Amino acid sequence: MAAAGQAAPDPPPQDGPGAGAEVFAYTPEEDFVRRGVEWPRGGGPPEPSSLSRFDRALQRGWEDRLARGLFRYRLGDLQTRLLAGPAGLVAQLNARRGWDRRAPQAVGSVRQSFDPAQFNFTQIRPAEVLFALAPRRRRPARPRVLVAINVSPLECGHVLLLPEPALGLRQGLTEGALGAGLEALLLSGHPGFRVGFNSLGAGASVNHLHLHAYYLPRELRVESAPARPLRPQAGLYLLEGGGVPAPGLLLYSDGRRPGELARRVCRLTDHLARREVAHNLFATRGAAPEGPAGTAARPGLRVLLWPRRACFGAKEAAAFHVALCELAGHLPVKAAADFEALTEAAALRLIRQCLLPEAEFAQLQRDLGALLED
Numbered sequence: 001m002a003a004a005g006q007a008a009p010d011p012p013p014q015d016g017p018g019a020g021a022e023v024f025a026y027t028p029e030e031d032f033v034r035r036g037v038e039w040p041r042g043g044g045p046p047e048p049s050s051l052s053r054f055d056r057a058l059q060r061g062w063e064d065r066l067a068r069g070l071f072r073y074r075l076g077d078l079q080t081r082l083l084a085g086p087a088g089l090v091a092q093l094n095a096r097r098g099w100d101r102r103a104p105q106a107v108g109s110v111r112q113s114f115d116p117a118q119f120n121f122t123q124i125r126p127a128e129v130l131f132a133l134a135p136r137r138r139r140p141a142r143p144r145v146l147v148a149i150n151v152s153p154l155e156c157g158h159v160l161l162l163p164e165p166a167l168g169l170r171q172g173l174t175e176g177a178l179g180a181g182l183e184a185l186l187l188s189g190h191p192g193f194r195v196g197f198n199s200l201g202a203g204a205s206v207n208h209l210h211l212h213a214y215y216l217p218r219e220l221r222v223e224s225a226p227a228r229p230l231r232p233q234a235g236l237y238l239l240e241g242g243g244v245p246a247p248g249l250l251l252y253s254d255g256r257r258p259g260e261l262a263r264r265v266c267r268l269t270d271h272l273a274r275r276e277v278a279h280n281l282f283a284t285r286g287a288a289p290e291g292p293a294g295t296a297a298r299p300g301l302r303v304l305l306w307p308r309r310a311c312f313g314a315k316e317a318a319a320f321h322v323a324l325c326e327l328a329g330h331l332p333v334k335a336a337a338d339f340e341a342l343t344e345a346a347a348l349r350l351i352r353q354c355l356l357p358e359a360e361f362a363q364l365q366r367d368l369g370a371l372l373e374d
Contacts, residue, residue, distance in 0.1 A: 016166045017124045018146045022131040024057055032186040034255060037285050038297045039191050045217035046190055054187035058147065061130035062157050065149050070127055072151050085344030086242045087329060088221040093339040094154065094332040101152035104205040108312055110276050112200055112207055114170040120208040121165040124148060130159065133180055143167055145180040154325065154332050158214035169209035171200050172273055175266045181211045182258035182301060185283060191298045192216045194284050196324035201278035201310030203323025212324065220329045222304055227289035230365060234264065234372035237289045238365065239304065245329045246351050248306040249368065252289050255301050265303050268368045278310035282328040304328060307364050308354050322354040
């Protein structure tokens with residue numbers, strides 16, 4: 001998948017699930033989609049012509065693995081409801097994911113060490129890997145990142161971003177991993193391509209470093225809702241109010257320096273992990289935090305970060321589990337009866353049960369803001 005006229009980057013490792021994987025080579029100058037990413041006027045998914053080389057490669061590979069039967073279930077068109085109310089919650093019925101996804105591993109700490117005896121991503125089938133992301137000027141500290149299907153998908157195109165699985169990294173966000181995820185956002189021309197991370201205690205089922213990425217052809221309010229400045233000189237804002245599902249921290253960038261944005265975010269997540277505060281992260285194309293509200297253009301990158309109550313052990317028996325996509329307003333529901341009956345008020349109650357007490361969240365805002373001023 002190297003662009004014409006350019007030298008190929010380093011090949012993927014010769015052992016493990018990435019051995020022999022295709023390489024998706026890219027440069028920011030040629031492949032980042034910096035302009036024109038927006039939702040069509042009048043709603044609906046973007047035109048196929050807006051898809052980038054990255055989008056076409058990912059979707060083509062994903063459909064190929066679907067045809068080859070590599071998923072736990074065949075994902076068709078999901079029933080979708082826009083719940084009435086100001087938060088604009090998008091509910092989808094995905095019963096098979098509720099039944100067939102891998103059971104979460106037993107963990108008791110946000111910083112629990114990687115255990116090679118547990119399931120990990122060195123054990124996936126080689127055919128599950130679509131390609132290896134390969135920036136042509138790869139930073140020395142960044143491991144190669146594999147793009148692999150999620151065999152229990154939320155939506156079409158749901159993949160995992162796996163920083164070199166052989167390194168055996170625990171599920172703790174790193175600057176290199178997030179930087180690769182933000183670059184994937186910039187490689188996509190689809191405004192509904194999202195990247196996210198669940199810490200241990202916040203919905204992660206596998207204690208081996210991975211991010212989620214998927215397409216949701218629905219606009220979410222968190223992409224464009226105005227935010228209140230906390231440390232605007234550091235790009236830190238507070239997203240709150242009735243127009244979003246849950247109050248959270250927002251970091252914004254115009255997309256010109258994704259590595260710098262990843263560095264700032266990881267200063268915050270490192271602090272949360274050291275304090276054993278579970279957290280979810282959701283990154284998306286987005287509007288500037290100052291507004292205006294409701295604009296269709298997505299000129300920059302928004303990273304939403306939610307510190308939350310930790311939940312270890314079996315996941316709750318509710319209409320949906322609360323993790324990165326639910327906090328952003330996308331609700332995969334497990335049962336048809338719950339899907340039909342769900343209201344915005346009921347959904348927000350479930351979501352907000354997982355949030356920190358107001359006083360604790362307010363103190364974290366001050367602490368995290370001070371970190372970015374150093």
